[in-house]
Ligand code: ADP
């Protein structure tokens with residue numbers, strides 16, 4: 001099974017993906033996490049994507065597609081894409097790649113969340129520097145301030161979760177990623193869930209939607 005999660009930055013794709021991949025035995029593909037890892041390693045790819053990421057712009061389509069195809073060439077598990085595709089061009093590239101592998105997209109899940117809600121969530125998001133677990137200082141704080149419940153490592157505020165960059169990311173989403181909704185709506189595999197609910201409620205809803213289609 002191959003699933004794509006769609007939604008604005010802060011809509012809860014990462015949180016949902018982390019829960020679903022274990023339950024559905026899928027491989028989590030987060031392009032954001034891949035690029036952040038490369039950044040941390042200061043690899044040539046990391047250096048190439050650094051300025052796009054810190055300013056809230058998209059990494060060029062060609063580079064994103066190349067990195068993913070390399071990373072996934074030998075992967076045989078079903079895939080859960082989180083943060084990809086982000087442009088119609090990336091979606092077309094993914095279609096072509098799946099076709100060449102004799103595979104297809106089984107579900108596209110859109111997490112629908114109002115603009116003001118995602119903006120608030122991003123400003124209060126904290127990420128674990130160890131296991132990458134996602135917290136929210138208002139709605140989902142760790143037991144001990146600044147420390148991950150799961151692995152004990154310190155939490156940090158992502159560079160692109162700072163106020164100046166959040167507005168740009170939301171605009172980029174509207175301009176470049178929202179057109180994907182129309183692209184996939186007509187595909188017959190489009191599902192939509194209200195992403196404003198709690199992480200548990202969203203996961204339950206999405207599992208039910210996937211089951212009703214299986
Ligand atoms: P969020 O969904 O919270 O914005 P991500 O972790 O998915 O965060 O992405 C962070 C940044 O990484 C994006 O703002 C962009 O610069 C880059 N990025 C991630 N995925 C893609 C992609 N598919 N295409 C282009 N750029 C990407």
Ligand code: ZN
Nearest residue numbers: 128131148151
């Ligand atoms: Zn952790």
